[in-house]
Amino acid sequence: MPVCFTRLIFCIPNSGVCDMIEVLLSKGADINSLSYCMTPLHAAIMEDQDAAVKTLLDQHADCNKAMSIHCTPLIAALRVRSLKCVRLLIKAGAHVNGVGPLTPLIVAANEGLTDFYKCLLEAGADPDLRGDGGQLPIEIAAHHNRRKDVEILFPVTSRIPYVRDWSIDGILAYAKSLPKVEDDPLFKMGPAYLKSEGSKAYKRKDYVSAINFYTMATKLDPADATLHSNTSLCWIKLGEGDEALESAKFCRMMRPDWPKACYRQGAAQMLLKNYEKACDSFSDGLKLDPTNVEIEDALRYH
Structure with a gap:
């Protein structure tokens, strides 16, 4: 049954998957089962089936269960750039600071997901958490020369001691001055x-x-x-x-x-x-x- 549950997400069109999910659950299927290294919720997110995501969350799917060390459903939703799924997950109680150094804000900064910052920050995402490379989201955004992203993150990021000119232009200039490896x-x-x-x-x-x-x-x-x-x-x-x-x-x-x-x-x-x-x-x-x-x-x- 668990294998069928996850495969179902990939095989059935969005219009019919919600009804099938409810049928499987009524027959005792495990909504949080891991199959093909992912849960049904991960599969629905990866297929950008927001209706299926909502149905699974309404049926109490675990919105924080990782399919690998760091890949929570929220991280998966960011990877596929689904703002609708991100909002559904946050509403369901997804941890907006992740479960390790790969935080949602770090992913957003790396991927250039400008439209996602507001949603994450309003939900309590911490802009002062560093990724596994030791950088803050604002530093990553500056490294990629994404001024708009830096402008969004600057007011909510604590002053970085080693950035001597603590301003939007100063952060961008600092990032530009760093020697490339x-x-x-x-x-x-x-x-x-x-x-x-x-x-x-x-x-x-x-x-x-x-x-x-x-x-x-x-x-x-x-x-x-x-x-x-x-x-x-x-x-x-x-x-x-x-x-x-x-x-x-x-x-x-x-x-x-x-x-x-x-x-x-x-x-x-x-x-x-x-x-x-x-x-x-x-x-x-x-x-x-x-x-x-x-x-x-x-x-x-x-």
Whole structure:
């Protein structure tokens, strides 16, 4: 019976499938059975049979059952660009933030589904959830130079610390400035490799090279606060207070509860001879970690 149920969706025209669904259910068919690696609801969505989707949902089909790790019915509806099915699923209680890093908003951003944003956002989709590539929906939209999408997402997205010009034009410019992977073979090595090379350069006191490696790694993994922390330290070693403070601020914005971020900010402010603010930063760090000897010493000799 389960096999017939799923095959039914593909074999019967939209006009007759709803009646057949009800017949099968009356005979005890499992509405959520997996067959051909999908549920009847997935099959109806993939065939864009919105009437069948409505019937299945009315009969309490599970609107959140995934046919693979991440492919919920809502993701499937986005893939086939069916706004009607998306609305039906949301009304039935579909999770608008998905079940993993492949969120509905990430799919919409990747696919350029401009007309779908409003529906998802109004239902509570979180624009601050990152995909498995570490990017936010607005970053993906900017990467594809979809200005209208960026305009929709900008008012609801929290400020991204590493995008220094926090504006629609600023985000688009930031995305355009990012080096393409094919432009530099080092990028193919990934952020972990670049971070490691940066640490090696730091140990041999080649601070300029270290900054370059950390900066490249940041382009690939902008949410890694330790990269900004390491960059700030290198700038301090070079005696460049303004640059050190800039990196430290980004680090602290991303991880406000990290004592080292406070310490980096304080050290940069010391270099700039802004001793009062340095003291405040060190004190903030000590509140987070009262046993931190490094911060204690910084305050003691302040």
